[in-house]
Amino acid sequence: MIEKIRHQVRASKTYKALAARRTGTVVCQLNQAGMYSCINRAAWFAHLCARDGRDMVIEWSLPAYFDPRLNVDPWTTFFEPIFPGAKKPRHPYPFAHDIYHEESFRRPDHPLEPVKYKTVRDSRTLPADRHEGHAILKKYIRHNETTQAFIDDFYDTFVDGPLIGLHMRGPGGVHGGGAQLRQMLDPDNPVPYDHYFTAADRALDETPDATLFVCSDSQEAVDRAVTRYGKSRILTYPSQRSDYGEIHSINGRRDFNDGRSFPKYKLGIDIIVEANILARSVHFVHGNSHVANNILCINPDMANTYVYAPIEADYLERARLEHERNLAHGTTGD
Numbered sequence: 001m002i003e004k005i006r007h008q009v010r011a012s013k014t015y016k017a018l019a020a021r022r023t024g025t026v027v028c029q030l031n032q033a034g035m036y037s038c039i040n041r042a043a044w045f046a047h048l049c050a051r052d053g054r055d056m057v058i059e060w061s062l063p064a065y066f067d068p069r070l071n072v073d074p075w076t077t078f079f080e081p082i083f084p085g086a087k088k089p090r091h092p093y094p095f096a097h098d099i100y101h102e103e104s105f106r107r108p109d110h111p112l113e114p115v116k117y118k119t120v121r122d123s124r125t126l127p128a129d130r131h132e133g134h135a136i137l138k139k140y141i142r143h144n145e146t147t148q149a150f151i152d153d154f155y156d157t158f159v160d161g162p163l164i165g166l167h168m169r170g171p172g173g174v175h176g177g178g179a180q181l182r183q184m185l186d187p188d189n190p191v192p193y194d195h196y197f198t199a200a201d202r203a204l205d206e207t208p209d210a211t212l213f214v215c216s217d218s219q220e221a222v223d224r225a226v227t228r229y230g231k232s233r234i235l236t237y238p239s240q241r242s243d244y245g246e247i248h249s250i251n252g253r254r255d256f257n258d259g260r261s262f263p264k265y266k267l268g269i270d271i272i273v274e275a276n277i278l279a280r281s282v283h284f285v286h287g288n289s290h291v292a293n294n295i296l297c298i299n300p301d302m303a304n305t306y307v308y309a310p311i312e313a314d315y316l317e318r319a320r321l322e323h324e325r326n327l328a329h330g331t332t333g334d
Helices: 002-011 013-020 035-051 074-078 130-140 145-158 178-185 193-206 219-229 264-278 290-298 309-328
Strands: 024-030 054-060 163-167 211-215 283-286 303-306
Touching (some): 024 035, 163 264, 211 219, 211 264
Parallel strands (some): 163 211
16 A cells, blocks of 8 residues: 555656756665665765755665664664755655666666666676776765774774685575576585685785685685685674575565574674775675675775676676567566
């Protein structure tokens, strides 16, 4: 019923008039997706709003990282306001994803989240121009003092030399093309550990005095790295983890994690700290994820190895064929 009413409001003449205005404040709605999916979305819409002379406020509905006991706005729990002083307009207010529908996420030239084919969600690729993405993130995504203190305190306390960053999604990281990429690269394993570790080996050979900073929402992935490299060569952040991973997910993942739930504020701090320490690496080894794309843009000159690079052309060719089938059946991706 709520969605029906919302649809009727958006279809009204009043709403269309508001959405057509070229100035004023619009609302960017974020959902229960992962932290860096939300960050990338907010940054991109902020860029579009600023281009057109608009302000923007965040409406983060039941985020996976919001602890209601804190009694603060979910976004400012971790970040500074994107447009300081901007206030949410009176309802019905225009939504960024409606105004900028044609410039939204499913486009191949997106600076943070390029999607090669509009009708195929699982055709996400790496940013083509990391410096463009960096400029957007630097301008609009600012940690608040507490969040930045978590990052700086960990780095200053535990890092005393170069880092090789290693980010591995756990067995649950199947969306965003993860399942297809894994099947094509290493069909016998739910996570292609050998490919990650081979890339990490090469990076460590180039920087012999480096420490391997290992990040994952999967304890299994971290344990595999410890077994291979030994505790003395590895640094980890004390994040919450499960073997399956995807522990931020509110819907559809608790069954895989033995019914466990996790403190939400710490989940947010965990991934933000890990991402920003990874971005200080001399070499970053990664797969396909919102987190990795953001890290690549935080530090656009950092060397990196994309473990799925050997099969990316085939992966995108499959996506192209699926895109053509979708178009033939009238699917537009809108």
